[in-house]
Amino acid sequence: MTSPVWHPFTQHGLGEPIPLVSHAECAALFTADGGRIVDAISSWWVTTHGHGHPRIMAAIAEQATKLDQIIFAGWTHEPAETLARALVTLMPPPLAHVFFSDSGSTSVEVALKMALGFWANGAGPRHRILVMEHSYHGDTIGAMSVGARGVFNQPYAPLLFDVGTVPFPEAGREQATLDALEAHCRQMPAAFIVEPLILGAGGMRTYSPATLARMHAICRRHDVLFIADEVMTAWGRTGTLLACEQAGIVPDILCLSKGLTGGSLPLAVTLATRPIFEAHRSGDRARMFFHSSSYTANPIACAAANANLAIWRDEPVLERIADLGQRQQARLDRIARHASVRGARRLGTIAAFEIDGGTASYLSAVAPRLMGFCRDRGILLRPLGNTVYVMPPYCIDDADLDAIYGAVEAFLA
Template sequence: MNLSERDIQYNWHPYTQHKTAQPHIAIAKGEGALLWDENGKEYIDAIASWWVNPYGHSNRFIADAIYKQLTTLEHVLFGGFTHEPAVLVAEKLMEILPDNQKKLFFSDNGSTAVEIAIKVALQYFYNKGEKRTKIIAFENAFHGDTFAAMAASGISFFTEAFQGSMIEVQRIPVPVKGHEKASYDALEKLMATNEYAAFIFEPLVQGAAGMVMYEASELDRLVSLCRQHSVFTIADEVMTGFGKTGKNFACDYLQVQPDMMCLSKALTGGTIPMAITTFTQQIFEGFYDDDVNKALFHGHTFTANPTGCAAALASMQLLGSEAMQQNIQRIHECHLSFQQKVKNHPRVATTRVLGVIFALEIQTGSQESYYGDFRNKLYNFFIGKGVILRPVGNIVYILPPYIISTSQLEKVYKTIEEALEMM
């Protein structure tokens, strides 16, 4: 049996209905923006493997940092102990985070980073003896698959089996063009109740919803409103963080900064699972007390894993390099050129670009389901052409590694154009 056949025997894959799914492609090797399967077929990874791998596969600089750390200290518990890699990560992050972020909490992945933020928001008010048990989120949001993160997510088929088992969340419209007032008015109405602990959002770009984009000025208005009513704001930067939007963080476009930020994915350059939730000093002080019961009783076995910290340090060094910043700008300019070329195509409904993110909505004349036949047809077409793209319904997006070559990008664009002619 080949690797794909052996995989079917035991492995249960994410977001997969195994009865109808095709065998999974077995990847044997990766380098730069390319992957090769067990049969030697080459693929361009045009989505950076679910947005985690901005510096390319098998990046030697990150690998060397991991190796060096493994030969010094691979892991030590973070309860009662600390170590230099964790302290360095904190110091380096504070250099690039918004100025109001003062404390950080390590965890394992994006969902848990969000889980921690929501738990902190709820417990902060509990510690004060104030009853605020609900949160606010955008419609069609996606924040993860653990329970609080799932509750905050608005894509129903991900969560409908668990209705009645989650915290209460009120959703408001996303302030996309034409809906700005509806979004603000809905939030303002909720503020009057004093029932809400936090408002969580994906800043500027809703990833899993199909790269839905909205303006920083509108988010500033919403964050300011929350601040006026002492409702915490949580920026889920799991997807947008570390350069995706053209700045280190999407929040760098804001004038009013959130109270908490959730980081993961590109944090370690796609190597080792790690996440960080950051907080203002005010939030930390809500847990700083002689009463031990007011502490944040949350932790993970691999919290602040030294090897993951080494990968994060190497990744942040790459992000800050002149070469990587030039790559981000180059990709952005390529996206803008492609947008100009394709936006008037009769099959293209809308296009949008922010940083290295490009999204295109295909005109179909009907509502396309998230994992429906149209999406699957597109996905299989791209795979057949050696390009890894994962459409969201009828929305095709590109979010490539920063090291992708211009010629590789051109192949991705050409393949999308071919798909438009085929559909």
């Protein structure tokens, strides 16, 4: 019987197999037919400590017996209050206010609306948003608008608003990016949104902390709000809790999701500085922040996030991340010697490289070939065009790392 499910980023017309996963543990998924699959991409970058982490699962089970859901407009609950206070303590000042939403895309939508509202309620409206070439911030309308134009969003172009774009800071050509940002900032835009240090869906392209710091300084100099989309880069993926730490900067607005709950449940937050909050606080109800969703700050998801933060407080997470990074590097160095591999790079626990002979397009034939090859060998890998990346949960062992890189090497051979 044909399934009625319409899967994301899936061309059902190709008839590719869609495995049925029954359960998961640590870095492995188990299929209904008894197969074991190594999760080489943390189930689309969300699973940090590993699938089914006992502390997170226990927190979910306990909260489910107390309060499942409540409207968050004008009401509150203990898991959200605890989480907000913990986040403000954990994140760098002056990020003092926490707005809850459901996903990375919605956290970006919230950030954009906060930025526009700040100017509309303060020094006068500013409407233009600046973005970086090749960026990706999600699939809702605002998030698509601030992402790269291409195959992801071409059918929806009439819905997207215009933005100012600066070139990606390629190594050795960073000054062109800085000069373009400076020129755009002279036109008094509302905000500049970036993925710090590494672009995710844009091909795992990396740039230096020094460049990130200089871009932040330009925005500061011109009074342009700086939005850091750390939906993928936070929670240790780049080697530090936040990627922005490595540049020594604090954004005006910070977007977090994915690893916020350890990857167990959907939840997102957008953190903002006090001036942005105060621009919306008034005796005039027309100046409130007009954004919500039905499941804003779901109590069970907040409980999972609180358990994740407890893991970060109580366990040596950064040491595990550093160890995983080094173990990945040894395997990446070996695979980088292959004649078809170029651009091998690693940032924290993210390893990536390109395979020659394939186009850089997301629709490159390399991606489905490698994905199917690895699936048949018990590996979940999902290349971005001809860009191969490995981003496993932090608990992965050497045997599973060897299986991942061994499958890729077999494909290259």
